[in-house]
Amino acid sequence: MNALKNNLFKRQDLINYGLLAILLVLILPLTLDIFRLNLVGKYLSYAFVAVGLVLCWGYGGILSLGQGVFFGIGGYAMAMFLKLEASSPEATAIQSTPGIPDFMDWNQLTALPWFWEPFHSLGFTTLAILFVAPLFAFIVAVAMFKRRVGGVYFAIITQAIAAILTILIIGQQGYTGGVNGITDLRTLMGWDIRTDSAKYILYFFCVAMLFACLLLAHLVLKSKLGRLLVAIRDREDRVRFSGYDVSSFKIFVFCFAAMLSAIGGAMFTLQVGFMSPTLVGIVPSIEMVIFCALGGRLSIIGAVYGALLVNAAKTTMSEAFPELWLFAMGALFIGVVLAFPNGLAGLYQTLLQKVKERRAAAAAQKTPATPAIAPRNATSDPEPAQGIGVPSQS
Amino acid sequence: MEQKDFVLAVEGLSVSFDGFKAVNDLSFYVDEGEIRVIIGPNGAGKTTVLDLICGRTKATDGSIKFRNKELTRMKEHQIVHAGVGRKFQNPSIYEDLTVFENLELSFPRGHSVFGALTFRRDKQVIDKVTEVAEMIFLADLLHQRADLLSHGQKQWLEIGMLLIQDPALLMLDEPVAGMSVAERKKTAELLNRITRDRSVLVIEHDMQFVEDIAHRVTVLHQGRLLSEGSLERVKNDPKVVEVYLGH
Numbered sequence: 001m002n003a004l005k006n007n008l009f010k011r012q013d014l015i016n017y018g019l020l021a022i023l024l025v026l027i028l029p030l031t032l033d034i035f036r037l038n039l040v041g042k043y044l045s046y047a048f049v050a051v052g053l054v055l056c057w058g059y060g061g062i063l064s065l066g067q068g069v070f071f072g073i074g075g076y077a078m079a080m081f082l083k084l085e086a087s088s089p090e091a092t093a094i095q096s097t098p099g100i101p102d103f104m105d106w107n108q109l110t111a112l113p114w115f116w117e118p119f120h121s122l123g124f125t126t127l128a129i130l131f132v133a134p135l136f137a138f139i140v141a142v143a144m145f146k147r148r149v150g151g152v153y154f155a156i157i158t159q160a161i162a163a164i165l166t167i168l169i170i171g172q173q174g175y176t177g178g179v180n181g182i183t184d185l186r187t188l189m190g191w192d193i194r195t196d197s198a199k200y201i202l203y204f205f206c207v208a209m210l211f212a213c214l215l216l217a218h219l220v221l222k223s224k225l226g227r228l229l230v231a232i233r234d235r236e237d238r239v240r241f242s243g244y245d246v247s248s249f250k251i252f253v254f255c256f257a258a259m260l261s262a263i264g265g266a267m268f269t270l271q272v273g274f275m276s277p278t279l280v281g282i283v284p285s286i287e288m289v290i291f292c293a294l295g296g297r298l299s300i301i302g303a304v305y306g307a308l309l310v311n312a313a314k315t316t317m318s319e320a321f322p323e324l325w326l327f328a329m330g331a332l333f334i335g336v337v338l339a340f341p342n343g344l345a346g347l348y349q350t351l352l353q354k355v356k357e358r359r360a361a362a363a364a365q366k367t368p369a370t371p372a373i374a375p376r377n378a379t380s381d382p383e384p385a386q387g388i389g390v391p392s393q394s
Numbered sequence: 395m396e397q398k399d400f401v402l403a404v405e406g407l408s409v410s411f412d413g414f415k416a417v418n419d420l421s422f423y424v425d426e427g428e429i430r431v432i433i434g435p436n437g438a439g440k441t442t443v444l445d446l447i448c449g450r451t452k453a454t455d456g457s458i459k460f461r462n463k464e465l466t467r468m469k470e471h472q473i474v475h476a477g478v479g480r481k482f483q484n485p486s487i488y489e490d491l492t493v494f495e496n497l498e499l500s501f502p503r504g505h506s507v508f509g510a511l512t513f514r515r516d517k518q519v520i521d522k523v524t525e526v527a528e529m530i531f532l533a534d535l536l537h538q539r540a541d542l543l544s545h546g547q548k549q550w551l552e553i554g555m556l557l558i559q560d561p562a563l564l565m566l567d568e569p570v571a572g573m574s575v576a577e578r579k580k581t582a583e584l585l586n587r588i589t590r591d592r593s594v595l596v597i598e599h600d601m602q603f604v605e606d607i608a609h610r611v612t613v614l615h616q617g618r619l620l621s622e623g624s625l626e627r628v629k630n631d632p633k634v635v636e637v638y639l640g641h
Contacts, residue, residue, distance in 0.1 A: 231491060231499055238487070239499075240474075243471050
């Protein structure tokens, strides 16, 4: 009967979260200087997107190649607030119109556009970070999933949206800062975010937010909805005939992933100090899928490691051989998909399984009276099947 | 033609795919508690009829009334909630989930997004799943991943998923196809037990099996109704003989 209980946290889960916490909270801050730690913070902001992709793509089978859009929405919302704070009339006294962001002044705008006004308020900005991206995702998802557009078609459409948004941001220079993005962000409610101490605090804030998001994602996956996502990925039709409205679940998980991405975007802006269209478009959106694939698309913790490792490799490689990096990244992606489709997390799981089996076998040898029991327990352990399942490609 | 003791009333049903009429002006009625078998040569439109009833395919014309509810305008999941369950020809289960999880997902509770998030695996669910698992001979395999089951066990699992839904009308598409003799016998037993208090619509080729379970038989040919009645009557219908022997 005990096996039927749906424990929210298995012992192994706790160990995995604990290891990640030790790495992020202790090891990295103690061994890296603040410049490198700030870079790690930047990588972690991508991890939010990767975690969202695990739910949406790994579990739900919905491949989105446009997560940069939601990352950008969150990032821009944060940047708009910080930019307005940096553009007080005193700070911008030399402009022809003081009190508006510098790039607006350069583009001959003489008043703050209406949609910038509410970003004077931190409360509104927080709400915008949390809910604008899911709202936008909701509109896209309703339009697509209610019409049963899925698979490759959905991926292409999300990619098109990423391209459109980039073009829009670059084209509307006066309102968005154009190709340069929104730069020169200084303070948050009067607190200078460029100092080393602020960078430390923001790093830990980012880690805390990441763990909050991981917890939320974990709860979603452990609920019946998590198992439904696997079912939808494998046999969408059957789920309908089990009495579920499949599209509503797809809409939910897509919006949830969008919200995680937007939080990541806001974390990026806070730690890196700018937001630009290069983080919104097709290339970063695809990179985010690679983080998720490398880490293991069925593991939210794996996605965090994926984001960290790929970005660390990217920084190291591009410092040493700038031209080679893109090829290395491409090779990495192809290699991962071919060699271990469940990514690093998949390798880790196989390893754990082996250790477990060896232990069970050893235990069986010690008690020869009941030789069959221990190994059998090891193989019929009710590990949630979705954790190790190889998704069928739709 | 409105008679309230029909559980299912199909009238003037037609569907065409790019001009090809897979089902053509078909009408038939299923009584409450009846086991109806649909037979017919390949391409007669048998599976399409089930697809139309469960909403997988939209009808071009005609009406399908289930307990006086019009099904042709409803979505698949609404039809399920109305009380129609469907088993597919190939075992259609969730391979990456365990037997328990497969059955649990079919439990008629928590079908909305919020409901699924807050769904709790309480005693009622566990008891029901265990009970059905015993019925479908899978009680020892509750934590087995479904893709490791044999073909016959997969078929049983899908029947079990339907049982948990507890539909008033059960539609089975070739439930014993591809089964071994022993499995076939067990399945017939299982079907006999579960069809007692519901209406059933079955597609089947195995004539011995049809003879065992059918109350009445409907013969389709090229999307049209060819003959209907008891198996004895249908077997001796010259039109049916011609179609089957002519092939």
